Amino acid sequence: MANLSERTHPPSPASPLLDRLNEAQREAVEAADGPVLVLAGAGTGKTRVLTVRLAHILATRRAAPGQILAVTFTNKAAREMSGRVSSLIGRPTEGLWLGTFHAVGARILRRHAELVGLRSNYTIIDTDDQIRLMRQVIEANGIDEKRWPARVLTAIVSRWKDKGWTPDRVPAEEAGDFAHGKGVGLYRDYQERLGELNAADFGDLLLLCLRLFLARPDVLADYHRRFRYILVDEYQDTNVAQYLWLRLLAQGSGNICCVGDDDQSIYGWRGAEVGNILRFEDDFPGAKVVRLERNYRSTPHILGAASGLIAHNRGRLGKTLWTEAAGDAMGDPVRIESAWDEAEEARTVGEAIEDRQRHGDSLDGMAVLVRAGYQTRAFEERLIAIGVPYRVIGGLRFYERQEIRDACAYFRLIRQGDDDLAFQRIVNTPRRGLGDKSIQTLYAIARGRGQSLLSASAEVVATDELPPRRRAALRGFVEAIARWRAEASRLPPSELAEIVLDESGYTAMWLADKSVQAPGRLENLKELARAMAEFETLEDFLDHVSLVMDTETGADDDMVNVMTLHGAKGLEFDTVFLPGWEEGVFPNQMALDDHGAAGLEEERRLAYVGLTRAKKRATVLHAANRTVHGQWLSNVPSRFVDELPEEHVERAAAAGDGFARDDAALWRTAMNRPGYGGRQGNYHRAIEARVQRFGDGEEVFTPVGEGRSTPEVGSRVFHQKFGYGSIRGVDGSKLDIAFDKAGRKKVMADFVEPA
DNA sequence: CGTATATATCTTTTT
DNA sequence: GATATATACG
Numbered sequence: 177m178a179n180l181s182e183r184t185h186p187p188s189p190a191s192p193l194l195d196r197l198n199e200a201q202r203e204a205v206e207a208a209d210g211p212v213l214v215l216a217g218a219g220t221g222k223t224r225v226l227t228v229r230l231a232h233i234l235a236t237r238r239a240a241p242g243q244i245l246a247v248t249f250t251n252k253a254a255r256e257m258s259g260r261v262s263s264l265i266g267r268p269t270e271g272l273w274l275g276t277f278h279a280v281g282a283r284i285l286r287r288h289a290e291l292v293g294l295r296s297n298y299t300i301i302d303t304d305d306q307i308r309l310m311r312q313v314i315e316a317n318g319i320d321e322k323r324w325p326a327r328v329l330t331a332i333v334s335r336w337k338d339k340g341w342t343p344d345r346v347p348a349e350e351a352g353d354f355a356h357g358k359g360v361g362l363y364r365d366y367q368e369r370l371g372e373l374n375a376a377d378f379g380d381l382l383l384l385c386l387r388l389f390l391a392r393p394d395v396l397a398d399y400h401r402r403f404r405y406i407l408v409d410e411y412q413d414t415n416v417a418q419y420l421w422l423r424l425l426a427q428g429s430g431n432i433c434c435v436g437d438d439d440q441s442i443y444g445w446r447g448a449e450v451g452n453i454l455r456f457e458d459d460f461p462g463a464k465v466v467r468l469e470r471n472y473r474s475t476p477h478i479l480g481a482a483s484g485l486i487a488h489n490r491g492r493l494g495k496t497l498w499t500e501a502a503g504d505a506m507g508d509p510v511r512i513e514s515a516w517d518e519a520e521e522a523r524t525v526g527e528a529i530e531d532r533q534r535h536g537d538s539l540d541g542m543a544v545l546v547r548a549g550y551q552t553r554a555f556e557e558r559l560i561a562i563g564v565p566y567r568v569i570g571g572l573r574f575y576e577r578q579e580i581r582d583a584c585a586y587f588r589l590i591r592q593g594d595d596d597l598a599f600q601r602i603v604n605t606p607r608r609g610l611g612d613k614s615i616q617t618l619y620a621i622a623r624g625r626g627q628s629l630l631s632a633s634a635e636v637v638a639t640d641e642l643p644p645r646r647r648a649a650l651r652g653f654v655e656a657i658a659r660w661r662a663e664a665s666r667l668p669p670s671e672l673a674e675i676v677l678d679e680s681g682y683t684a685m686w687l688a689d690k691s692v693q694a695p696g697r698l699e700n701l702k703e704l705a706r707a708m709a710e711f712e713t714l715e716d717f718l719d720h721v722s723l724v725m726d727t728e729t730g731a732d733d734d735m736v737n738v739m740t741l742h743g744a745k746g747l748e749f750d751t752v753f754l755p756g757w758e759e760g761v762f763p764n765q766m767a768l769d770d771h772g773a774a775g776l777e778e779e780r781r782l783a784y785v786g787l788t789r790a791k792k793r794a795t796v797l798h799a800a801n802r803t804v805h806g807q808w809l810s811n812v813p814s815r816f817v818d819e820l821p822e823e824h825v826e827r828a829a830a831a832g833d834g835f836a837r838d839d840a841a842l843w844r845t846a847m848n849r850p851g852y853g854g855r856q857g858n859y860h861r862a863i864e865a866r867v868q869r870f871g872d873g874e875e876v877f878t879p880v881g882e883g884r885s886t887p888e889v890g891s892r893v894f895h896q897k898f899g900y901g902s903i904r905g906v907d908g909s910k911l912d913i914a915f916d917k918a919g920r921k922k923v924m925a926d927f928v929e930p931a
Numbered sequence: 932c933g934t935a936t937a938t939a940t941c942t943t944t945t946t
Numbered sequence: 947g948a949t950a951t952a953t954a955c956g
Contacts, residue, residue, distance in 0.1 A: 379946090548943045742945070
């Protein structure tokens with residue numbers, strides 16, 4: 177492997193790797209040793225610097241692949257880096273420690289699980305299982321889960337973990353008012369349960385690493401010797417736990433290079449601290465700071481629009497992006513289009529896409545970037561209607577599909593019998609006659625004996641604690657798991673999967689299901705088995721599924737890309753469509769409510785990220801009306817639209833969005849006045865205000881299900897299922913109705929409409 | 932126990 | 947409008 181003594185030799189001066197770099201980029205690449213911070217504006221060749229730097233370290237024999245740690249934020253970025261490095265060095269990047277923070281953390285943890293109270297076959301649980309487990313903990317504490325929802329506490333605990341706080345480290349004043357201050361205790365119980373299940377959640381993958389490094393300096397020293405060079409992508413998005421993790425690891429060689437852009441920090445809601453980037457020089461004394469300001473991606477018009485927008489933010493490090501082109505090469509101004517509703521918005525985009533196609537543009541080079549997942553729907557419908565192929569990136573991840581989670585629960589339980597969450601998921605899927613009652617009994621027995629559900633089951637089948645029929649069903653299940661576990665040791669994962677899915681009756685369950693989704697689910701299960709063929713062990717596969725695998729739909733085909741703005745970070749397209757630039761949608765109302773001015777700035781950075789994805793053309797759109805949760809809302813154009821400098825934009829002829837521009841401005845003032853502030857509830861009030869404003873009069877705006885006329889005893893109503901009837905009593909939002917055909921029922925007022 | 936119907940909640944963004 | 951959970955009934 178690499179001869180370390182070569183580090184003392186000067187690197188070969190004329191490496192062809194450096195040829196295509198500008199001066200600043202080269203500086204960032206060549207400063208291999210010591211701490212380096214690269215402040216890289218959008219489109220300035222950030223990824224190039226990172227990949228060339230990595231290749232350069234290898235080419236100059238400073239380190240062997242196994243001595244380099246490269247962490248990214250997303251799997252997409254990791255794949256991208258891996259691909260580009262291997263094409264630079266002309267061979268696969270074997271041995272490199274390259275992956276997301278979480279994937280690398282999981283890998284480290286597998287090797288030392290015993291030192292932090294886990295076994296090396298521990299299970300990584302996802303958000304859904306986190307919430308399930310938290311719900312059980314909350315209920316076990318006699319707290320009403322409806323008043324204090326598990327999903328809320330799970331989110332709070334995740335933020336605590338982002339900050340590196342274990343239960344004993346949560347500051348008293350941060351303990352919060354969840355269940356009257358019981359949050360921290362619940363957090364502690366939750367961790368205890370995780371330990372019993374031999375499981376870790378996403379946050380633990382970092383937190384337990386920290387605990388490991390602090391408790392075992394010898395282990396840390398080992399990694400210090402191992403990692404001679406550390407590279408970090410998207411440094412502005414690291415949270416405190418990740419920052420501490422990096423700092424501990426970097427103490428060894430001191431060779432750490434972080435690349436980031438404070439203007440693209442868009443994960444504050446997930447605990448990211450822009451402060452990390454601002455503090456870099458304090459944390460790593462003598463750090464070299466390199467700024468990349470020359471943009472190679474976008475036309476002057478696009479760059480001008482984006483720069484003008486982001487200039488509205490305070491508290492930036494401040495960069496001035498520039499590009500060489502000018503004059504005729506200004507490109508097209510950013511186009512702004514108004515639409516009546518989301519359908520028209522989608523139609524406008526669809527037509528523009530077809531227009532570009534006629535100009536010979538590839539679909540791959542076009543993207544629709546939305547603020548939130550639900551917005552993709554209108555575009556999907558439209559693109560299907562006009563027959564334009566598209567892919568939705570990052571919508572529902574592969575692992576989040578029901579059938580995949582079920583299948584994986586089987587594998588999890590086979591590998592690791594303490595995984596009660598997996599047990600509960602599949603013990604009665606497909607139906608085996610083990611319903612809620614049986615599971616409750618079983619759960620009580622298991623908890624009483626301090627056992628996992630599976631091992632308790634193995635014993636219970638020999639007793640009369642369950643009625644005979646249930647006992648037999650449970651025995652069948654327990655024996656099957658034991659059988660599969662025996663097979664797991666001698667069969668490759670994909671063959672095991674076939675056996676398990678077949679013998680369990682899981683495949684048969686979907687074959688018998690005649691819903692429209694069933695064939696798709698079976699197809700996904702096949703896809704799962706195919707994917708498994710690439711793995712040697714069940715363990716590797718399950719890690720891959722929960723940490724890496726996402727829906728990679730036909731990367732080779734020429735398709736329009738539809739994705740969220742968050743998902744688009746790090747990508748670029750010739751033509752970018754940015755729909756939904758409306759107050760409340762973008763900037764998102766919840767972001768404003770929960771985080772005020774800081775939330776607004778993060779939204780603006782998101783808008784900046786969106787615009788700077790475009791190389792040649794960008795179109796911003798806003799609709800006057802939109803359905804959210806099946807309810808019509810009227811929206812005013814986003815303030816971001818007005819913040820785009822006039823000289824870089826071009827407004828499409830007014831399509832009649834129903835808004836005078838000063839009307840829009842008036843609206844924003846009204847919605848942002850102090851009395852309107854506050855925390856929760858503002859969102860709904862804002863929505864109500866918007867509904868009311870246009871709710872009367874014009875029929876288009878009449879909100880569905882929003883009874884203009886209050887229900888009165890005696891009035892006639894219509895119900896989707898029960899048909900016509902008359903109201904006999906009103907109790908708040910509940911109505912007592914005598915239906916003509918269905919008889920007397922209590923129904924929520926939302927479910928009926930005036931007849 | 933399973934099924935069908937009724938209601939609640941969801942939609943911010945991801946590992 | 948879609949999906950998870952709650953409830954009633956068979």
